Amino acid sequence: MKGEIRHIGVIFKDISEKVEQFKNIFGLSEMNTIDVKTRKNIYKEKIDPIKERLAFASIGEMQIEIMQKLEGKAVYDDFLEKNPAGGIHHIGLYVEDIEEAIKELEAKGIKQLFNGIVAGLKIAYFDTTDTLGYVLELLQVKVKKT
Numbered sequence: 001m002k003g004e005i006r007h008i009g010v011i012f013k014d015i016s017e018k019v020e021q022f023k024n025i026f027g028l029s030e031m032n033t034i035d036v037k038t039r040k041n042i043y044k045e046k047i048d049p050i051k052e053r054l055a056f057a058s059i060g061e062m063q064i065e066i067m068q069k070l071e072g073k074a075v076y077d078d079f080l081e082k083n084p085a086g087g088i089h090h091i092g093l094y095v096e097d098i099e100e101a102i103k104e105l106e107a108k109g110i111k112q113l114f115n116g117i118v119a120g121l122k123i124a125y126f127d128t129t130d131t132l133g134y135v136l137e138l139l140q141v142k143v144k145k146t
Contacts, residue, residue, distance in 0.1 A: 007092025015068040090135040098140035
């Protein structure tokens with residue numbers, strides 16, 4: 001599968017203090033914080049909307065996303081149940097054709113955990129925790145040719 005690893009997602013129960021800590025540690029002047037409602041949240045074979053608070057910053061070519069679930073049931077609940085202090089939830093792979101990438105991972109027997117559109121961006125999570133140590137996120141974006 002072609003793509004670029006350009007995204008790290010961390011999740012906490014409350015991100016207000018964490019945003020300030022990330023800014024301090026990485027020398028960031030600001031992190032953009034938004035609240036989003038995901039209407040197409042497919043989780044455990046149910047389609048339920050969720051509301052999240054997301055904070056973003058770029059460090060070089062890497063985008064850092066700090067997440068807090070505000071409403072609804074989502075894959076994040078499982079992670080926080082096992083990791084109550086929070087932490088790295090997923091590594092994001094930018095792909096140009098998410099449907100093709102989804103088919104490729106499913107053909108390899110990797111279970112899809114979540115599928116949705118967040119802040120206008122098509123994404124999908126795959127359960128690679130046992131093999132890679134984290135959830136793999138696919139994000140459909142134009143990948144710069146180098």
